[in-house]
Amino acid sequence: MSKKTPLYDKHVEAGARIVDFGGWDMPLHYGSQKDEHRSVRQRAGVFDVSHMTIVDLGGERTREFLRHLLANDVAKLAIRGKALYSCMLNADGGVIDDLIVYYLDDARYRLIVNAATREKDLAWIREQGGDYDIVVTERGELAMLAIQGPKARELAAPCIDAEWRQQALELKPFNGMDAGDLFIARTGYTGEDGWEIVMPASRATVAWDRLLAAGVAPCGLGARDTLRLEAAMNLYGNDMDESVSPLEAGLGWTVAWKPADRAFIGREPLEKLRGDGGLRRFVGLLLEDRGVLRDHQHIVVDNIGDGQITSGGFSPTIGRSIALARVPAGDYDRARVDIRGKLLNVRIVETPFVRNGKIRVDL
Amino acid sequence: MSELPGDLLYTKEHEWLRREDDGSVTIGITDHAQSALGDLVYVELPEVGQDLDSGGDMAVVESVKAASDVFAPIAGNVVSVNEELSDDPEKINSDPYGDGWIVRLQPGGGDDDDLMAPDAYQTYLDELDD
Numbered sequence: 001m002s003k004k005t006p007l008y009d010k011h012v013e014a015g016a017r018i019v020d021f022g023g024w025d026m027p028l029h030y031g032s033q034k035d036e037h038r039s040v041r042q043r044a045g046v047f048d049v050s051h052m053t054i055v056d057l058g059g060e061r062t063r064e065f066l067r068h069l070l071a072n073d074v075a076k077l078a079i080r081g082k083a084l085y086s087c088m089l090n091a092d093g094g095v096i097d098d099l100i101v102y103y104l105d106d107a108r109y110r111l112i113v114n115a116a117t118r119e120k121d122l123a124w125i126r127e128q129g130g131d132y133d134i135v136v137t138e139r140g141e142l143a144m145l146a147i148q149g150p151k152a153r154e155l156a157a158p159c160i161d162a163e164w165r166q167q168a169l170e171l172k173p174f175n176g177m178d179a180g181d182l183f184i185a186r187t188g189y190t191g192e193d194g195w196e197i198v199m200p201a202s203r204a205t206v207a208w209d210r211l212l213a214a215g216v217a218p219c220g221l222g223a224r225d226t227l228r229l230e231a232a233m234n235l236y237g238n239d240m241d242e243s244v245s246p247l248e249a250g251l252g253w254t255v256a257w258k259p260a261d262r263a264f265i266g267r268e269p270l271e272k273l274r275g276d277g278g279l280r281r282f283v284g285l286l287l288e289d290r291g292v293l294r295d296h297q298h299i300v301v302d303n304i305g306d307g308q309i310t311s312g313g314f315s316p317t318i319g320r321s322i323a324l325a326r327v328p329a330g331d332y333d334r335a336r337v338d339i340r341g342k343l344l345n346v347r348i349v350e351t352p353f354v355r356n357g358k359i360r361v362d363l
Numbered sequence: 364m365s366e367l368p369g370d371l372l373y374t375k376e377h378e379w380l381r382r383e384d385d386g387s388v389t390i391g392i393t394d395h396a397q398s399a400l401g402d403l404v405y406v407e408l409p410e411v412g413q414d415l416d417s418g419g420d421m422a423v424v425e426s427v428k429a430a431s432d433v434f435a436p437i438a439g440n441v442v443s444v445n446e447e448l449s450d451d452p453e454k455i456n457s458d459p460y461g462d463g464w465i466v467r468l469q470p471g472g473g474d475d476d477d478l479m480a481p482d483a484y485q486t487y488l489d490e491l492d493d
Contacts, residue, residue, distance in 0.1 A: 017401075028401075028428075029401060032401075032402055033401055033402050033427045033428070034402040034427060222401065222427060222428060226427060290405065290449070291405060291407070291425075292404060292405050292425045292430065294429075294430060313427065314404040314405065314425070314427055316404075316427070321404075321405075340407075340423070
């Protein structure tokens with residue numbers, strides 16, 4: 001039996017094509033994925049992301065525990081509500097999951113982890129947290145909406161109680177705040193400005209109606225994927241998993257090496273990998289020929305070696321196909337991709353491909 | 364779901380065929396197929412003059428979601444392809460039975476017993492929904 005979010009009936013009402021995603025019945029699109037994508041780049045869209053797993057950690061030693069659990073360092077979080085993106089690694093330095101951690105107060109942190117990895121994440125956190133007397137509380141009763149786009153905050157502000165509204169509008173990027181029974185963060189997965197709001201289920205359905213009435217476009221998982229690909233944001237299970245270190249998934253920037261004596265899980269194997277050199281590159285690709293790059297397509301770099309596309313698709317903003325890929329070490333900026341037996345030309349480009357509505361790659 | 368055009372024949376792979384006055388056959392994908400695929404972003408067409416086997420690869424339609432093969436419903440020689448799809452593949456979404464046609468074949472003879480009349484295809488679609 002598939003799980004449904006509190007907004008399931010709202011999706012059906014809005015004409016969603018429902019698909020299974022990690023055991024959840026979720027909206028793929030509401031008619032046109034490209035239109036939804038465009039709405040977020042140009043104005044505002046709302047995504048139901050209630051399937052994601054919210055985990056609150058409590059206890060005196062929570063900070064100390066998270067400094068051990070995560071490859072990024074929560075000691076960077078000095079201000080309440082500040083968010084940090086991090087990988088959670090296994091003992092071999094492979095990625096168990098990527099997540100966002102919010103610092104709520106000294107004995108209280110909130111993690112938002114992926115839906116498809118929920119069980120193994122919770123088991124791992126509980127197992128590692130045992131030594132630290134951590135109280136792990138999954139907040140399955142809460143819903144979460146992501147409102148994204150240049151007009152997102154303006155159009156979503158009326159959903160926030162008046163007493164909190166101004167403060168919410170003044171939140172800086174990657175910061176969050178409690179607002180009564182809401183938790184509002186200026187974060188997202190689209191490369192646009194916006195909020196992610198955690199709220200009780202009953203408030204989520206009211207907020208949904210209100211947002212749609214204000215002209216915010218309902219957006220499905222399809223647009224969420226093309227938006228995050230244009231923004232070159234990694235997708236767990238595609239771009240990295242337990243067999244890959246963050247250093248070969250474009251996530252080296254999320255590993256906090258200093259202080260050198262912080263013994264986070266996976267540190268030793270990562271240091272060895274870094275010392276050995278020859279790491280595979282994780283790059284953005286732009287298809288120069290006609291066609292569409294897709295996950296798992298084979299890449300050939302002449303005289304150097306082979307690689308693979310980890311996330312590929314069509315970029316509605318650019319009008320061409322783009323991808324994220326893992327390719328061999330070396331200094332080169334061209335490669336070829338095997339699409340149905342034909343080798344098509346790709347160029348390695350700086351990412352993100354698109355950010356805040358603007359194309360960032362040279363075409 | 365819109366009504367199926369009455370002058371076409373259909374396949375279980377959700378293609379349609381129209382017999383033209385000159386003996387050629389125009390082929391496209393049905394409204395059901397385009398709707399399931401989502402917004403189309405790329406169409407790979409065969410070469411004009413190419414001989415196709417019945418059930419062989421004819422074209423590839425790629426949506427934002429996935430790539431999908433279109434098989435030749437009958438054997439034949441490609442007499443023309445819809446070049447406009449190169450720049451505007453969404454014609455298949457907006458007008459699957461008209462401007463969104465894909466290939467025109469000169470039939471090479473052989474078996475076409477698997478083709479369905481509109482009412483038979485409608486029954487087939489209804490059964491898929493169940």
